[in-house]
Amino acid sequence: MATLKYATTLQLVAVLNAKKDIPSWEIAASPVKETVGTGDNSTTIFYLDHKNIIAGSYTLYKGITESAATALTETTHYTIDKDKGKITLTTAGVTLVGTNNIYGEYSYIDLDIPDSYFNEVIERAEKEVDNFLNTIFTDGTATNPSYPSRIEYQSSHGKYDRVYFSDKRPIIDVSSVLSADVASGGTAIALTAGDGSKFPSSGTIIVGNEIITYTGVSTDSLTGITRGVDDSDAAAHTAADEVHTTVVEISSTPEGSSPTWNALKFPSEVAIDKEKSKIFIFQNTILEDVYVVNIMIAKPDVANRFRLRYLYGWDSIPVAITRLCLLLSKRMLMNDTVGSSIFKGRNEFRPEMLNVDQVEINQIVSAYIETPMGNT
DSSP, X not given: OOOOSSOXXXXXXXXXXXXXXXXXXXXXXXXXXXXXXXXXXXOOEEEOSOSXXXXXXXXXXXXXXXXXXXXXXXXXXXXXXXXXXXXXXXXXXXXXXXXXXXXXXXXXXXXXXXXXXXXXHHHHHHHHHHHHHTSOBOOTTSSSOOOOEEEEEEOOOTTTOOEEEOSSSSEEOOEEEBSSOBOTTOSOEEBOTTOGGGSOSSEEEEETTEEEEESEEETTEEESOBOSOTTOOOOOBOTTOEEESOEEEEOOOOTTSOOOOEEOOTTTTEEEETTTTEEEEOHHHHHHIIIIIOOOOOXXXXXXXXXXXXXXXXXSOOHHHHHHHHHHHHHHHHXXXXXXXXXXXXXXXXXXGGGTTHHHHHHHHHHHOOOOOOOO
16 A cells, blocks of 8 residues: 555544544443454464454554553564454464464444555545645655655756746755765765754755765765766865755756756855745856856757756645645545445435535645746
8 A cells, every 4th residue: 555645544534433443432331452362373364353444553462361461563473454354473473472362452444445445545635635736745854754856957047037946846955064074085975963864865965066966874974975976076075065955057058059067056156945946046156157167158048058956845744734635535535425326326415515625625725835936
């Protein structure tokens, strides 16, 4: 099943008020774990009393009694087919359980719909959220977040128009500074202590005017690096030089020829307004390049003479986005239910129910939609 980004099947089932729990916490009930079965040093297959188990809701235990039971570890000791409620002990699990009882606590879906289908619905809803809002949301607090990346080309604005906008917004520019000097032949990039976890596990950075790719992060060092990528040159860098994941390049090669790229340096040659996805090339850079080293002489509107490599989206997942994903999932399930009822010859369909959440959906969309900024 796909790894979900914005919501869980447990949350969706709760929204639908279709979650049941074991142990039961109903009034006057005495909550006890379910006795799944008793080990015999050989049996590997056991079944829970219910199917359609909800992902992330279950724990299995082993013990002579419930009060003395200790938790088993999924994958190490057992696997579970959530749709069937089927438990399969591993070899290590059979040994650990021995002749003890197996106990379970879990939540299940009180509908004839499996967790795997809820997962598919949420996955579709997440794609719809991204399409509606023209952006993506990523948990930036995770270690080495997996931000989406993009390389885009734009026409040259010429010598005097120095402002560009990225197609996707907002830009996520993960940055740090070098904690030590880096020789031109250095094989690792040492970042400020604590910053390594902020960078994706692989990607592209710029230090000075040098573009560098990396394939790993070891604590606060970028490893597996390739120096002087594309038209940039490997160079020595000093401690406190800035490191950025946004790479801005310009080319002055004329129409009809392949572009030769010049990477711009932070903070003296280029700056970024991340929220507005605005890239600003400083005037002194243009004057220096045009009149001294003759780099930026491209005429306006020459295609593919501005190149931008960047990460984009939000670096958090707001509660409203989770809510929007759940509302869209709910609507998808209602559509499926309507179709199923029609095929079965039922006539309980109330059309107004399909749009019951539309006002709230519209409010969230209007608050978070990202309208692309034009380059004029």
